[in-house]
Amino acid sequence: MGLNGSIPPDIGNLSFLVSLDLSWNRLHGGLPKDICIHNKLPRVKELQLSFNDLEGEIPLGLGECQQLEILDLLYNNFGGHVPREIGNITRLTKLDLHWNNLSGTIPKEIGHLSNLEFMDLGSNKLRIHPKRSREQSYTKTQGNLIQSQRENCVLFVFTF
Template sequence: MAFVGFLFSHTISTHNMDAFSPFSLLSLLLLFSCLSLSAAHNITQIKSDEYILLALKSHITSDPHNILKNNWSSGTSFCTWIGVTCDSRRSRMTELDISAMGLEGSIPQEIGNLSSLAYLDMSGNSFHGRLPKDICMHNNLQRLKRLNLSRNKMEGDIPSSLYQCPQLESIRLSDNNFGGLVPAQIWNMTLLKELDLSSNNLRGRLPKDICSHNNLQRLKLLSLWANKLEGDIPLSLGQCTQLEMIYLLDNNFGGNVPREIGNITQLKELYLNENNLKGCLPKDICSHNNLQRLKLLSLGSNKLEGDIPLSLGQCTQLESVDLSWNNFGGNVPREIGNITQLKELDLRYNNLKVQ
């Protein structure tokens, strides 16, 4: 504001006022007004960031190491506070990382008003209560790319409004007490690369078209283990061809292992153990250049039967295979000997014969 006033007064004083036409003077006044409003707006936003951080601090009921108590003070610039990273040009907060500080408390409604925030990590604490339903509504958190609230004590439904944070690339809400269904809108997030909702109380089925219609085409991590999910594993999962890690273990999934999973050429880790999967494994599970990057395959503790596919020997990058606690029969395929990287092979508790 001081600079704007200087600019205006300096411009007027260094010119003959008679030389200004009414139009020129009006233009200068409009310019001054716009610059003043812009500066005032920026100051308001900066103050808003500080206010929201202090609101969060007021919701902290336990700060065992006195990190926020001693450091987050209005007497200093919030950009210097522990866990806060600012844009040096505009002094707006872009990152908030207060992970693993032993904090206990709740998340205030105001958190959604951090309009410049791109990275929010509050993991590894004891935050409890519900995540605000409108966390991404009303143009809130429009720049947020990474959200990590894992390893807390959060509960209630996962807000469907997360879909309205259009830049989100990573959602990590694992190891909490979230319940209900996975919001249908999450499966439509086109920029999402990581989705970790593991170790909660989520229920219901995965949508049949989970990866259809160009949904989740950038997804690399899908982690839903240790929930109460049920139904078939969708065939369309094979259309998420960028997936590298799939963790669906420890649920109630039934039906067959989809043949379409073989289309996920980037897949490195596949955990489907501890479910109710049945039927035979696809004979061509590793044929036609399928799963050539797969390193870990875990299908233990299901109800699978039939022969172990000979084509498994064509997944030559495998390091660990767990087929234990199933009903596989027939011979142990000689082709498994082709997997030169194999370190762990668990075939216990089946009906297999050794050739």
């Protein structure tokens, strides 16, 4: 596409937006902190912003995007931690955050995503919480690969 610039805060005013794919551009700056707060983007099902130069922390407000099914933020420069509020997006089927600068512990709330079919958190500086319960959707297997206990679900997490 070749778009250059930042994502304006007014993006949340697009109340009828269902799918937003701004991948493979030269977008920079961060995501608006209030992207889904106060019923903004109430219908959005897909948020695909991969292969840009977005930075800052992943907004906690994404946890209020209740219709979101696909969250694709790979190949950016997001830093900080993976917000535990992502565990509130119960319709999420795909979560791809690999190739960012995320660090800290993978939140146990990700285990609440019962519809999740694909997750990739690789190529970040994430670690697994040492006290995982059986109820969570991931378990440690060979090396540093995390796999789901659910059928038909692929989860990739490579920790360093």
